[in-house]
Amino acid sequence: MEEKQLKDLEMEQERVDSIIEEIDKKAAKWNESSSDVGSDALQIRKTFWEDVTVNFDEADDVAETFTSIKQQAALLSERERTQSQMVKQLQTLSHLRFSPYFGRVDFKEDGENGIERIYLGIATLMDEQEENFLIYDWRAPISGLYYDYSPGPAQYKTETDSIEGSMELKRQFVIKGGKIKAMFETGVTIGDEMLQEVLGNNADTQMKTIVATIQKEQNQIIRNDSSSLVVVQGVAGSGKTSAAMQRVAYLLYKYRNIITSENIMLFSPNPLFNSYVATVLPELGEENMQQATFQEYLSTRFGAEYELEDPFEQMEFLLEAEKNDAYFDRIDSIRFKAGLEFKKLLDQYAEKLATETLVFKSLGLNKRAIISKKDIAAYYDSLDNSISIPNRIQLVKEWLLKGLKKKAKAEMSQEWVEKEIQFLEKEDYLESFKQSQKKQGGAHDTFHDYDREQQWLSEMVVKRRFKPLFNAVKRLKFINIRAIYMNFFKEAHSKTEAIPKNWAATCEQSISNLENRYIAYEDATPFLYLQDLIEGRKSNTSIRHVFIDEAQDYTPFQFAYIKMLFPYSKMTLLGDINQAIYSGPTGAQTILAESALDFGEKEQYRLTKTYRSTKQIVEFTRQLIEGGDMIEPFNRTGPKPVIVTSSEGSDHILKTNELISELQRLGHKNIAVICKTAKESKSAFEGVKKAHDARLIEKGTMTFENGVNVVPTYLAKGIEFDAVIIYNSSSYTRTEERKLLYTACTRAMHELYILSEVELSPLLDDVDEQLYNLV
Numbered sequence: 001m002e003e004k005q006l007k008d009l010e011m012e013q014e015r016v017d018s019i020i021e022e023i024d025k026k027a028a029k030w031n032e033s034s035s036d037v038g039s040d041a042l043q044i045r046k047t048f049w050e051d052v053t054v055n056f057d058e059a060d061d062v063a064e065t066f067t068s069i070k071q072q073a074a075l076l077s078e079r080e081r082t083q084s085q086m087v088k089q090l091q092t093l094s095h096l097r098f099s100p101y102f103g104r105v106d107f108k109e110d111g112e113n114g115i116e117r118i119y120l121g122i123a124t125l126m127d128e129q130e131e132n133f134l135i136y137d138w139r140a141p142i143s144g145l146y147y148d149y150s151p152g153p154a155q156y157k158t159e160t161d162s163i164e165g166s167m168e169l170k171r172q173f174v175i176k177g178g179k180i181k182a183m184f185e186t187g188v189t190i191g192d193e194m195l196q197e198v199l200g201n202n203a204d205t206q207m208k209t210i211v212a213t214i215q216k217e218q219n220q221i222i223r224n225d226s227s228s229l230v231v232v233q234g235v236a237g238s239g240k241t242s243a244a245m246q247r248v249a250y251l252l253y254k255y256r257n258i259i260t261s262e263n264i265m266l267f268s269p270n271p272l273f274n275s276y277v278a279t280v281l282p283e284l285g286e287e288n289m290q291q292a293t294f295q296e297y298l299s300t301r302f303g304a305e306y307e308l309e310d311p312f313e314q315m316e317f318l319l320e321a322e323k324n325d326a327y328f329d330r331i332d333s334i335r336f337k338a339g340l341e342f343k344k345l346l347d348q349y350a351e352k353l354a355t356e357t358l359v360f361k362s363l364g365l366n367k368r369a370i371i372s373k374k375d376i377a378a379y380y381d382s383l384d385n386s387i388s389i390p391n392r393i394q395l396v397k398e399w400l401l402k403g404l405k406k407k408a409k410a411e412m413s414q415e416w417v418e419k420e421i422q423f424l425e426k427e428d429y430l431e432s433f434k435q436s437q438k439k440q441g442g443a444h445d446t447f448h449d450y451d452r453e454q455q456w457l458s459e460m461v462v463k464r465r466f467k468p469l470f471n472a473v474k475r476l477k478f479i480n481i482r483a484i485y486m487n488f489f490k491e492a493h494s495k496t497e498a499i500p501k502n503w504a505a506t507c508e509q510s511i512s513n514l515e516n517r518y519i520a521y522e523d524a525t526p527f528l529y530l531q532d533l534i535e536g537r538k539s540n541t542s543i544r545h546v547f548i549d550e551a552q553d554y555t556p557f558q559f560a561y562i563k564m565l566f567p568y569s570k571m572t573l574l575g576d577i578n579q580a581i582y583s584g585p586t587g588a589q590t591i592l593a594e595s596a597l598d599f600g601e602k603e604q605y606r607l608t609k610t611y612r613s614t615k616q617i618v619e620f621t622r623q624l625i626e627g628g629d630m631i632e633p634f635n636r637t638g639p640k641p642v643i644v645t646s647s648e649g650s651d652h653i654l655k656t657n658e659l660i661s662e663l664q665r666l667g668h669k670n671i672a673v674i675c676k677t678a679k680e681s682k683s684a685f686e687g688v689k690k691a692h693d694a695r696l697i698e699k700g701t702m703t704f705e706n707g708v709n710v711v712p713t714y715l716a717k718g719i720e721f722d723a724v725i726i727y728n729s730s731s732y733t734r735t736e737e738r739k740l741l742y743t744a745c746t747r748a749m750h751e752l753y754i755l756s757e758v759e760l761s762p763l764l765d766d767v768d769e770q771l772y773n774l775v
């Protein structure tokens with residue numbers, strides 16, 4: 001190191017030391033006040049009932065008691081909130097103590113004499129007087145300089161102004177445990193050295209934050225706060241998920257007085273992915289947003305009443321099922337039901353329904369119809385049909401609730417009630433005795449006591465039996481949506497060009513599934529959409545921002561539906577059309593296809609540089625797909641991918657197991673054996689587990705661990721591994737499976753091996769032989 005560099009390093013370390021002193025002082029002070037607030041809260045909890053005035057004598061007293069309890073509860077929750085905020089701040093301080101910052105820029109504002117030194121970390125730190133910034137939060141407006149410029153003319157935007165000037169210096173640090181481990185002076189964008197350092201590491205079971213090395217084009221996505229729809233089309237490993245996570249952190253910071261993590265929702269591809277990204281935001285001192293898979297939403301809506309297919313089952317069908325007529329009919333059906341034309345047809349159908357009757361279900365008790373579907377239909381039909389369907393449904397609901405009340409009263413004298421009383425539990429009798437005593441004011445009157453008890457018991461029996469009926473009515477279960485959706489397929493539709501050629505087959509398949517209460521994945525969203533048109537669903541108003549990762553796996557219909565569920569929400573979609581593994585085999589549209597994105601104003605970004613894999617792996621994988629030339633690898637080198645050929649009689653499992661051992665010997669901790677389907681994964685796992693402590697990843701798996709994981713491609717989505725072994729390239733034969741093979745191969749960070757049980761996949765034919773080693 002040159003003398004100047006050494007001096008700079010010394011000076012920077014001194015600054016780090018002084019910052020740590022400041023942090024320690026602050027932490028001591030906050031610890032003290034936090035424990036004061038904590039003991040305050042404890043004291044309030046202890047003496048809660050002593051400090052409130054409890055008096056139920058008169059109506060006025062009751063109201064006063066109520067107010068007094070409310071005040072005390074508010075005081076307690078305010079203290080608890082303050083305490084939990086303080087705990088959070090202390091956690092942030094401890095993060096800062098370990099690594100106070102990662103960057104510095106020296107900025108000279110035009111027209112000013114002095115140069116401002118800006119140090120960037122995961123949170124703001126002020127000096128003792130709370131006047132000067134010792135560390136700027138990476139999300140502060142001024143921090144944008146670090147991500148967007150190299151030394152030379154630079155500017156940043158505040159709420160109101162654009163500040164111009166010049167950047168005199170840009171420096172990056174790797175600080176661990178309060179010690180500077182590396183320091184780079186960077187000229188162009190965020191230095192390659194620092195990225196090299198980060199990307200060369202082993203894969204982790206949890207995603208990491210990238211705040212120190214966010215690239216300029218990623219920064220634009222993270223800081224875009226004006227567009228209501230942001231669409232990111234980025235190649236595999238280009239940092240889409242990373243950008244999404246830092247964007248959540250950015251929005252939470254920028255709008256900290258308006259939104260919280262409760263107001264942001266991320267749709268992720270599978271439950272495993274949820275745990276993969278779960279630590280990024282806490283690492284940045286923020287709470288995790290709401291997270292769900294779309295399937296989780298669907299299955300909550302359908303409940304136990306139906307058998308609901310999930311996308312993974314649909315995928316298995318697409319890959320495994322015999323390619324006969326029924327298969328191709330279903331492919332057509334999936335393709336059509338994915339599109340907005342189908343949604344339009346359902347809209348027309350709903351419009352038509354507005355002038356017709358609907359199909360209802362009788363409300364039954366003890367196998368008799370208490371209120372018959374005919375009566376419900378008659379009441380519905382009597383309503384003015386200029387009232388919207390959802391509003392008429394509400395009127396029917398009110399009418400039914402009233403009707404049920406009357407019926408319940410009438411039922412009390414029925415014979416079955418008397419019979420059921422005899423089978424009641426001891427506790428029920430005891431309760432009824434207590435109730436009748438209460439009414440009596442303690443006095444005894446055996447004859448009337450008996451009557452009253454009987455009365456009370458009948459009421460209880462009837463109430464219990466009617467409760468599910470009341471609940472069903474409140475949840476609008478008296479509408480037979482299944483039949484209504486089924487009728488849609490029974491009716492003749494005008495033969496617009498929108499209707500596919502083999503519509504009859506689609507209808508037949510759909511009706512047969514519905515008759516069996518089976519909801520195929522392609523029917524799930526249209527079914528709920530129609531249900532919501534009829535019932536009128538209240539939209540979610542608390543979510544203000546929805547993120548959809550792996551957006552290429554959503555159909556235009558699903559996206560339109562999600563928009564309907566979150567009408568007040570901004571949207572960020574992130575995906576890669578080359579990883580559209582669901583629409584690959586069906587040719588169905590995805591929301592990332594240019595033509596499908598007709599959703600009004602949007603800001604679109606393209607990420608073509610990829611960071612996950614070595615240059616050698618990227619050069620190989622980009623030849624697996626059409627238009628792969630535009631994918632730019634980051635300059636990190638490693639061994640070329642290896643294609644292992646098979647010879648007659650060679651033991652495939654033995655070969656796989658030897659390879660795993662070799663990769664482990666090379667120090668790779670996170671090795672994936674990626675298979676085409678769940679079925680193939682299971683059989684591979686049986687073999688791998690004989691020699692290794694391996695784990696089979698299935699659709700319900702919630703977390704993944706370091707070690708050897710055997711996983712079907714569609715569950716490895718979004719995740720990365722040190723080394724990937726494609727278990728059997730022979731399984732990928734059809735051009736429709738290109739994207740699947742590409743997705744599997746792009747999971748590798750450092751090493752990629754492709755094995756084949758029999759012949760090599762023909763999809764590898766087009767790859768330049770120079771780009772891999774053949775053994």
Ligand SMILES: Nc1ncnc2c1ncn2[C@@H]1O[C@H](COP(=O)(O)OP(=O)(O)OP(=O)(O)O)[C@@H](O)[C@H]1O
Nearest residue numbers: 210213214215236237238239240241242611612718
């Ligand atoms: N600016 C960056 N600095 C450091 N690492 C980065 C950066 N951008 C991306 N990475 C790393 O590259 C890898 C891939 O990122 P990420 O998973 O976000 O990509 P993706 O586009 O979502 O990939 P895919 O579509 O293949 O799932 C991760 O290890 C991530 O940490």
